[in-house]
Structure formats: C-alpha cells, structure tokens
Amino acid sequence: MTTPQPPTARAKDPITGDEEAGKELRLGEFTNAVGLTLSEARTLMSVIFEHRREAGKYAVPDNDIVKKTQDYLEVFSRFKQQETAQAVERILVGQSDLSSFERAQLGSLCCDTAEEAKTLIPSLAEKRTDEDLQDLLEEITRLRQFV
Amino acid sequence: MFFIQELEKTITLHPSYFRPQMRDYLIHKLHADVEGSCTGQFYIICVIDHEKITPGKIIPGRGDAEFTIHYKAIVYRPFRGETVDAVVTSVSKMGFFAEVGALQCFVSKQCIPSDMPFDETASPPQYSDGGDQVITRGAHVRMKLVGVRSDVGKMFATGSIKEDYLGWVTQLLGNITLLPHPLTHRVLQSFIGRVSLKNFVVRHDHLFPNLSEWS
Numbered sequence: 447m448t449t450p451q452p453p454t455a456r457a458k459d460p461i462t463g464d465e466e467a468g469k470e471l472r473l474g475e476f477t478n479a480v481g482l483t484l485s486e487a488r489t490l491m492s493v494i495f496e497h498r499r500e501a502g503k504y505a506v507p508d509n510d511i512v513k514k515t516q517d518y519l520e521v522f523s524r525f526k527q528q529e530t531a532q533a534v535e536r537i538l539v540g541q542s543d544l545s546s547f548e549r550a551q552l553g554s555l556c557c558d559t560a561e562e563a564k565t566l567i568p569s570l571a572e573k574r575t576d577e578d579l580q581d582l583l584e585e586i587t588r589l590r591q592f593v
Numbered sequence: 594m595f596f597i598q599e600l601e602k603t604i605t606l607h608p609s610y611f612r613p614q615m616r617d618y619l620i621h622k623l624h625a626d627v628e629g630s631c632t633g634q635f636y637i638i639c640v641i642d643h644e645k646i647t648p649g650k651i652i653p654g655r656g657d658a659e660f661t662i663h664y665k666a667i668v669y670r671p672f673r674g675e676t677v678d679a680v681v682t683s684v685s686k687m688g689f690f691a692e693v694g695a696l697q698c699f700v701s702k703q704c705i706p707s708d709m710p711f712d713e714t715a716s717p718p719q720y721s722d723g724g725d726q727v728i729t730r731g732a733h734v735r736m737k738l739v740g741v742r743s744d745v746g747k748m749f750a751t752g753s754i755k756e757d758y759l760g761w762v763t764q765l766l767g768n769i770t771l772l773p774h775p776l777t778h779r780v781l782q783s784f785i786g787r788v789s790l791k792n793f794v795v796r797h798d799h800l801f802p803n804l805s806e807w808s
Contacts, residue, residue: 462634465672465673466672466673466674467594467672467673467674467675468673468674473672476596476598476670479596479597479598480596480597481594481595481596482594482595482596482597482667483595484595486595487595487638487667490639490641490667491638491639491667494639494641495639503617504617504620504621504624505621505624505625507624507628507629507639509628509629510629510695511629511630511631511636511638511694511695512628512629512638512639514692514694514695515636515638515669515694515695517694518680518692518693518694518695519694521680521733522678522733547594550594550595551594551675551676554594554678555676555678555735557758562757562758565756565757565758566676566735566737566758566759567676568674
C-alpha cells in the first residue's frame, strides 16, 4: 500500500469557455449548483428583501441590475402563489434522475407537450420517455390553473 | 438560469472601522459591493446569507485587516443553448434586441424565420407574420441563446428564434388561469385588454373545453 504522493506541481485551473446547455449539459462550475425556477427565484428574493426591510439592519439593493431582474421575474414567473409554487417544487424535487438545471427549466418554461419540452431542453431527450414527460408536464400545467 | 451559488469575497477594512459593529459593517459592505454586480461569468443578484467570516488578518506594514466572507447568493448565469423568455426592447432591420432581466440579447435577422419579415412601414417597426405574431417593442419572445460574451461588468448574448416552439409568445397578465365558465369568459375579455383574446384561447385551449357553447 503506497502513501499518496504530495503534489509536485500546482494544480491546473479548470478549462472554461466551453460551457453550454445543449444536448449534453456542460455547466462548468455550476454543475453542482442548485438551479432555481423563475418562480422560486422571485419568491426567494422577495422574502429576503422583506426580511431586510423589517429587520432594518441591512439595506435593500437599489441598483439597475437588481431592479431589472425583479421586474423580469415578476412578469415571467408562473407560480406566484406560495401554495402552488411549493407544490411545483415538490413535484420537481421528486424527479431525481433529472439534473437541477433541467428541473428548473421545466418549472420555468412550463411546456405543454413532451415534444416541446424536449426541443427546448435538448438534454432531456435521452432521459425520459414521452409518456413520462407528458405526465409530469400535465401535473405542472394543472397547478398553473389555480390563481 | 438562476442558481444559488457559494461564493467568497475578501474585504479589507481600515483600522477606523475596528469597533463593536465591525461585522455588521462588513456585511453591509459585502451587500453594497456584490449585489447587482457582474463578474463577467454571471450576475450576482442577491446575497442570501453569509456562512463564515474569517478572523481579520492584519496586513503587515499597514494597519488594515483582511476578512474573507463565505456567502450564498442568487446568481444569474446564462448558458449557450439555454431557452429563455425575453422582452423586446428595440427592433431594427438587422434584428432585434431583447432583455432577459439584466442580460441584453440580440437576435439577428438570420436567426429569425423567413416567414416573419421586417415591416419597415409599420409604426412601430416590427417583425410580423401578417397575423397575430408581431415582434415589436415590449413583445415577449422565447429564444435560445446561441452565444454569450462577457465584458467588464456586463454580459451580452446572441439568440435565435429559428427553431420549433421559439418566437413570439402571448403575454399573460398575472397568472390568470380560470375555470372554464361562461362568466369567467366575460371577465377575461374585459381583463385581457390589448392581448387578443383569440390568441389566448388558442394557446390555452385546454382551459376552454366548452367554447362552442359560449356566446
């Protein structure tokens, strides 16, 4: 049994620049990051800012990028009610064979058919059959029905 | 796409800040420096919480102390090949600009399907298929990001709407999705305003199974 050798050279920096989310997900440093659907991001941000306003200790950011992001999320998030947002989260968390990125995309784009989902999220093509995917999409669509 | 990412930031404090509220000041400085900034790879939108603040290390030769804060933040990182919804900001004969939150995207004419030509005579200028699909300022489009470029403090993207299921999408007001009921149909008509009701119904026809029975 040999003892592990100490490194004799500095570790190389990871290669960046070829990240993409096509047929194969190559997310670089975001491979293990938690993806958020638009609704989740909106809810999380409003909770954090609400908390900051109430506590009074730290300021809520007042810049362009944050404002534009908040406006964008307000327009495009599909599940504004807390109960529906949590229900969608529960459905998506249960899909353990899909990566965090794919789950977040499903929750954000809200496709109607499995074909649409597979076209818009190419990496799903090999992972699920059309029937399974269609069932999942219908569950999500049903939740979109309730204001 | 939005992620929760663990990041760290090193902040150097002048000795005049060494007082009881020093940690609070550090967090305040973290928020001010980092929230709403762009690293070139992603935008940091909002700090969620700080996990660890290292003890301050006095820099030899100066009185300043260096702290490293480990924190979690909501970040926005666009990926090539990702499908996003965007709001159109300006239209020209070369293509149109759209914004995905803070990220500006450009879709060139080559990436717009040929059945949506540029209509110069219309006011405002628009890409239109002659029917309901009109890409003009304020319209919502679904696009796929083709390239992402980073600059100091900013990122730009190029996109395409040439594939299936991409392009102009109906604007949904709030989250109206209703029980199919004749009364709601009338409510919807008054609610929707500029969005064509027909288009809304066509896109969501599973909501209106009894459409033929309604007046």
